[in-house]
Amino acid sequence: MSNEVAHIENVYASAEQKSAAANSPIVASWRRCITMHHLAPEEARQPERLSESEFLQARERASSLIAEAAEEMDRLFSTVGRAGCCLVLTDRDGVALERRGISSEDKDFYRLGLWTGALWSEASVGTNGIGTAIAEDRPVAVFRDQHFLSANINLSCTTAPIRDHRGRLTAALDISTCREDVNEVALSILSQAVRDSALRIETNLFRSAFSGARFVMVPFANNPAAALIAVDKDDLILGATRAARIALKLDDRTLEAGVAAADALHEQPREASHDDLAEAERAALRRVLTRTGGNVSQAALLLGISRATMHRKMKKLDLH
Secondary structure, three states, X not given: OOHHHHHHHHHHHHHOOHHHHHHOHHHXXXXXXXXXXXXXXXXXXXXXXXXXXXXXXXXXXXHHHHHHXXXXXXXXXXXXHHHOEEEEEEEOOOEEEEEEOXXXXXXXXXXXXXXXXXXXXXXXXXXXXXXXXXXXXXXXXXXXXXXXXXXXXXXEEEEEEEEOXXXXXXXXXXXXXXXXXXXXXXXXXXXXXXXXXXXXXXXXHHHHHOOOOEEEEOOOOOOOXXXXXXXXXXXXXXXXXXXXXXXXXXXXXXXXXXXXXXXXXXXXXXXXXXXXXXXXXXXHXXXXXXXXXXXXXXHHHHXXXXXXXXXXXXXXXXXX
16 A cells, blocks of 8 residues: 555544544644645645735735845754755744745655645645644644645645734744655654744844833843843833733733733832932933943933023032
8 A cells, every 4th residue: 555545545544533632733624624624635736826916915025024034044944954854934823924945856846735825825825834733823843644645745844923013923834845854753853843944033023122112131032032022211111022912911902091011010009209309300311421432411401401501400419
């Protein structure tokens, strides 16, 4: 019995067992492919390809994502590219927007559909790293015959979702390989690499969305490096990554209503005093004097006060 025939029989037999679907995310995906997407594992099916105009529109919609991901994709590909891996960035629908690959292997990856403009949704080609990661909103690794279509059982892929500055799924980053010597241990190493890169892209998107804000790491989050909040000059939270939203129990409504960073981080409140106000004024004067290189006249001009008033404040606050 050929590998393809054995795979087809295994998909149908496993998908029929509700208990198997409950215990295995891969079988649950196979079951969705049959019952929801009306796909068959024996189909000679390739990813749909967008027309040139549709592809250009998809790239235009994702222009900021592509820009923020480019450097990280280059860095990741420099690590995994020589190992026979193809790197693909998709939008939230599974459309391949960008890819990195070695030219000598392009023919094989193009044949499989791992190319820009291809649609790798679960509904299009069944269980696969990109489509299943998007469908389940979580990192996914699919090893060879865990794919739904028999045509893809020589492919191994691992994908991590990417979320925007509001914590919503906006893209996916995938590493795929056809190498026969790649085992599940090696795929798990690639999985960690793609998750780390996806997180760095998320951070780039978040920082870009709130440029000029102060960024604070949530120290008690499960993953502090991913849990960031953007804070304005008044200590109000402008935005939070998904990890920060989970750790601090924040949502869009809470953020729109306004919440102080100190309150969200459970920092010990302190009553304002005359000394606090004096310290705030002293700090403000020192910042302006630093900017002007100690020039009192220029500092007074920046603050919109007279030189005499500036000298009085400096004397009062013991600034020389």
